[in-house]
Amino acid sequence: MRSLSLLFLAFFSFTCFGQTIDKSYDKYDFVAGEKTLFEDNLTYKDGEKPLGKWGMEGKASIIDFEGQKCISIDEYYTKLTPVLFGARKMPDSLTIEYDTWLDAGYDGNPGIEILLLSDDSQVVITPNKHATSVNYPNDGHATKDNPAEYFGEDKFYNRWVHVSIAQYKKHLSVYIDQYKMIDIADCRLQPKSVMVTGNKSGKMNILLKNFRIGTYVPKKITFVGGKFITHAIKFDVNKYELKPESITVIREIVTYLKANPAEKLEIGGHTDTDGTPDYNMKLSQSRADAVLNQLAAMGIGKNRLVAKGYGQTKPIDPKPTPEAKATNRRVEFTKM
Structure with missing residues (x-):
């Protein structure tokens, strides 16, 4: 059971979106x-x-x-x-x-x-x-x-x-x-x-x-069935602040959107089943919002983006294994 103080801090964090990734990572190219x-x-x-x-x-x-x-x-x-x-x-x-x-x-x-x-x-x-x-x-x-x-x-x-x-x-x-x-x-x-x-x-x-x-290191982002799924956008456990090493794949999304100015994307946040469904829904929404804010800070209009948290409701792999949980913790970009 999480303590009441931890739940309070988590609730507070969901109401205050974090800063964007420092510009010192502009040349970071690890994939x-x-x-x-x-x-x-x-x-x-x-x-x-x-x-x-x-x-x-x-x-x-x-x-x-x-x-x-x-x-x-x-x-x-x-x-x-x-x-x-x-x-x-x-x-x-x-x-x-x-x-x-x-x-x-x-x-x-x-x-x-x-x-x-x-x-x-x-x-x-x-x-x-x-x-x-x-x-x-x-x-x-x-x-x-x-x-x-x-x-x-x-x-x-x-x-x-x-x-x-x-x-x-x-x-x-x-x-x-x-x-x-x-x-x-x-x-x-x-x-x-x-x-x-x-x-x-x-x-x-x-x-x-x-x-x-x-x-499996992708050479570039690929939309399959109108969707791009990535595990390379990173957060600490139970946190919503973007880790700076997420910048490589986010930069690729920015490049794609600038090359396709008519495209709009939903940013979907997904968690595993650790924690309560309500907690995971709020956490995934805050993570999706953090990605949207980073894209906006890099020049993408917010009118082209929608952030949606799905929590644990749409697993790719429903098994309760560590591998399945790692697969289900992800961010999805879906064409609208």
């Missing part, structure tokens, strides 16, 4: 895979094992931090292995996204690292306070200093940093927030699995949330 292979929104029912969607060595737990659930790394050299939906094999092309928090005081500890594994070979992706680096087979190494104005000595810590990784066959790209940091034409490995590692020290936090693995 998330539309098909979800793994996602953990950290909502577990009674009787379910916490972090049951992960294989684990070491120690990690789910905690409440700044009003949101996240994964806390609780032991030195903890390893988390996401179990793909349906135990699928890793595809040729994949995307990985997550938000990470590292307390100040870690100094050289990079916090969360991502390992792409294949038999005895690995690619190690390491965001750190000064630079982002990738080590890959046959002594391959790439590193790039973080932008000083954004990742200075004291700016990497005590805040959420978004990491986006794209691998198309053996072409690997790594983004830190809006910056494309690493681009390797051949990382010499096609991964068979993904691992998340972290080295806890003392009582300092290493945190993880919004972890997702996707595949």
Whole structure:
């Protein structure tokens, strides 16, 4: 049961629409895979094992931090292995996204690292306070200093940093927030699995949330039967504010509407079945409104747009599985 205070805050948020995405993301070009292979929104029912969607060595737990659930790394050299939906094999092309928090005081500890594994070979992706680096087979190494104005000595810590990784066959790209940091034409490995590692020290936090693995990266938006469905417009759990990495697909919608000035679109917000139907209806409406406001801020007339929240009433997949829930959390654009 949600507390009365949380319900009050949720109701209040539904009445005040959020700000548009910062213009510093104007050149961000990461495209998330539309098909979800793994996602953990950290909502577990009674009787379910916490972090049951992960294989684990070491120690990690789910905690409440700044009003949101996240994964806390609780032991030195903890390893988390996401179990793909349906135990699928890793595809040729994949995307990985997550938000990470590292307390100040870690100094050289990079916090969360991502390992792409294949038999005895690995690619190690390491965001750190000064630079982002990738080590890959046959002594391959790439590193790039973080932008000083954004990742200075004291700016990497005590805040959420978004990491986006794209691998198309053996072409690997790594983004830190809006910056494309690493681009390797051949990382010499096609991964068979993904691992998340972290080295806890003392009582300092290493945190993880919004972890997702996707595949099928669309080259451009396509309307099928007058509808375009996307999972690349992102929100935190139980929030309606657009996450800035949503800008890539929203920019494509803007391009489409400017090229087709007679077109009008309904923006449909859809949730999974976690939470009450009434709560989900309000949440989905606020999310649809947030997308409409962003499109309007980018030059699309509001007379061409309608925002409609559908909550959990129109699932694509009615099964109560994590994969179905990930499929049902979406935004739909429908021609009117």
